[in-house]
Amino acid sequence: MTISPLQKARYGYQPKLPKILQNDISNVAIEYGKATQSVSDQDKIREMFPNTYGMKEISFLAAPSKAENRKHIVGVILSGGQAPGGHNVITGLYDALKKAGKDNVLLGFKGGPSGLLEDDCVEFTDEFINEYRNTGGFDIIGSGRTKLETVEQFKVAGEVAKKHGLNAIVIIGGDDSNTNAAVLAEYFASNNAGIQVIGCPKTIDGDLKNDVIETSFGFDTACKTYSELIGNIERDAASARKYWHFIKVMGRSASHIALECALECQPNICLIGEEVEAKKQSMMDIVNYIADVVTVRAQEGCNFGVAIIPEGLIEFIPEVKILISELNDLLAQNEKEYSLLSSFESQTAFISAKLSENSRKVFASLPSDIQKQLLMDRDPHGNVQVSRIETEKLLITMVSEELARRKKEGKYSGKFNALNHFFGYEGRCAFPSNFDADYCYSLGYNAFLLIANGLTGYMSVVTGLSEGPANWKAGGIPITKMMNIERRHGEYKPVIRKALVELDGKPFKYFEERRKTWEKETCFTFPGAIQYYGPEEVCDITTRTLVLEQSK
Numbered sequence: 001m002t003i004s005p006l007q008k009a010r011y012g013y014q015p016k017l018p019k020i021l022q023n024d025i026s027n028v029a030i031e032y033g034k035a036t037q038s039v040s041d042q043d044k045i046r047e048m049f050p051n052t053y054g055m056k057e058i059s060f061l062a063a064p065s066k067a068e069n070r071k072h073i074v075g076v077i078l079s080g081g082q083a084p085g086g087h088n089v090i091t092g093l094y095d096a097l098k099k100a101g102k103d104n105v106l107l108g109f110k111g112g113p114s115g116l117l118e119d120d121c122v123e124f125t126d127e128f129i130n131e132y133r134n135t136g137g138f139d140i141i142g143s144g145r146t147k148l149e150t151v152e153q154f155k156v157a158g159e160v161a162k163k164h165g166l167n168a169i170v171i172i173g174g175d176d177s178n179t180n181a182a183v184l185a186e187y188f189a190s191n192n193a194g195i196q197v198i199g200c201p202k203t204i205d206g207d208l209k210n211d212v213i214e215t216s217f218g219f220d221t222a223c224k225t226y227s228e229l230i231g232n233i234e235r236d237a238a239s240a241r242k243y244w245h246f247i248k249v250m251g252r253s254a255s256h257i258a259l260e261c262a263l264e265c266q267p268n269i270c271l272i273g274e275e276v277e278a279k280k281q282s283m284m285d286i287v288n289y290i291a292d293v294v295t296v297r298a299q300e301g302c303n304f305g306v307a308i309i310p311e312g313l314i315e316f317i318p319e320v321k322i323l324i325s326e327l328n329d330l331l332a333q334n335e336k337e338y339s340l341l342s343s344f345e346s347q348t349a350f351i352s353a354k355l356s357e358n359s360r361k362v363f364a365s366l367p368s369d370i371q372k373q374l375l376m377d378r379d380p381h382g383n384v385q386v387s388r389i390e391t392e393k394l395l396i397t398m399v400s401e402e403l404a405r406r407k408k409e410g411k412y413s414g415k416f417n418a419l420n421h422f423f424g425y426e427g428r429c430a431f432p433s434n435f436d437a438d439y440c441y442s443l444g445y446n447a448f449l450l451i452a453n454g455l456t457g458y459m460s461v462v463t464g465l466s467e468g469p470a471n472w473k474a475g476g477i478p479i480t481k482m483m484n485i486e487r488r489h490g491e492y493k494p495v496i497r498k499a500l501v502e503l504d505g506k507p508f509k510y511f512e513e514r515r516k517t518w519e520k521e522t523c524f525t526f527p528g529a530i531q532y533y534g535p536e537e538v539c540d541i542t543t544r545t546l547v548l549e550q551s552k
């Protein structure tokens with residue numbers, strides 16, 4: 001295998017650990033905090049998780065550990081979409097395991113949760129794992145989106161775990177994958193299986209966070225990668241002065257990525273899905289807003305600009321949100337009948353007949369490409385695959401039509417040449433920034449301490465992230481604390497609640513106060529490429545979102 005010079009150099013990077021985790025493992029003890037409650041639907045969640053509900057938050061402190069010294073055989077799974085730093089969670093977990101006892105074993109289940117069900121695994125060795133240190137991607141064992149939810153699946157998982165003598169499984173994933181982790185932990189606890197389950201907060205989307213989890217890993221690197229590209233496009237736009245660039249960025253639901261890229265790059269427009277929903281903006285309201293900005297800039301002789309569009313926007317537009325929720329239920333409830341329809345015409349006719357009157361009108365008003373994209377298969381968790389909906393193209397078409405109408409009425413005299421981009425997969429497997437490399441290694445290392453202390457149904461947490469790694473704190477929170485009941489695949493299910501952009505939060509407020517200026521003037525900023533070597537203030541900085549959220 002040919003290895004790039006950067007990859008070779010990154011093998012040698014030693015991720016920074018918080019001071020508390022630098023102690024000998026026998027000198028790290030648990031401090032119990034307060035008992036927890038789920039974020040809502042407490043009675044229902046308590047009933048569904050009788051063994052793992054209401055546990056206490058914990059943090060680690062330097063004191064003699066009460067954990068019994070025993071051999072550990074641990075399984076690890078990468079689950080859901082790729083996020084930079086996943087390999088470092090595994091290397092951190094591996095190093096902590098081996099430090100505690102060289103006979104300890106780490107098994108990686110391949111291809112996501114299905115690897116556990118199919119007993120497809122590999123044992124990590126120094127030689128194998130060293131080739132993945134500080135690298136991007138999930139290719140060390142692969143990932144997948146299989147949902148663990150049936151008793152049959154749990155039984156198989158238990159049998160596979162027993163066969164290998166596993167005493168713990170670490171699931172590295174987003175909200176849906178950690179919901180899997182909580183359900184599996186509860187099943188093992190209720191059966192006294194002696195298998196602990198620990199989660200690690202992953203997702204580039206940044207929507208797995210709360211008062212304890214400050215950010216999910218991968219968000220930092222992905223946003224920096226997109227911001228580099230957006231900054232480059234901004235410079236091109238300002239140089240050529242002839243294109244409007246419509247850039248969709250990932251984030252299946254929340255608009256955290258779009259907001260962070262806006263804070264980094266100061267584009268002319270950045271739409272925030274959560275604001276669209278709060279203001280009950282229709283598709284036409286959004287189109288008019290964009291057309292207004294294009295018109296004002298054209299008056300200044302600026303027939304160019306950059307607009308950032310969050311991938312999940314379409315689901316926040318109230319009328320489309322209702323349509324999607326009706327479609328989700330209809331597709332789940334009529335799966336068999338629907339699967340027999342082969343042509344797009346017969347599928348739309350079948351669905352339209354079952355939609356409410358208003359949703360039928362909204363559906364009919366959309367171009368056929370978008371209709372097709374809305375009818376595509378849901379992911380295993382029942383989510384619409386918004387990464388495949390071309391909102392950026394839809395907006396370009398609708399804004400062009402609106403500007404043509406304005407031109408006829410003498411209200412617009414500029415030139416509108418628009419290009420579309422989608423930045424998603426480009427950022428999910430980048431070499432982790434120093435922040436993500438350190439954070440992920442710490443999360444994995446800390447996950448072992450949770451295991452060694454006999455905990456299950458917990459998520460590994462590392463906090464104080466706007467300070468340098470040495471001052472970070474480590475601990476765990478019960479996953480059930482983050483849960484509520486939501487409708488998925490036409491049924492009510494316990495799931496981790498997504499953290500959306502808070503409109504009264506500091507990052508959005510910062511953006512809101514400046515966007516009028518950014519719309520009219522050209523205030524682009526150019527973050528450049530992620531730097532791995534050099535001064536701390538260039539290489540070790542984290543996101544603007546985290547810094548603003550933690551500012552006093």
Ligand code: FBP
Pocket residue numbers: 079080081082083174175202203204205250251252311385386387428
């Ligand atoms: P996770 O929530 O699993 O981390 O995945 C998030 C994400 O990257 C979204 O931003 C995107 O919509 C989706 O994955 C794409 O999924 P896929 O990889 O299945 O195309």
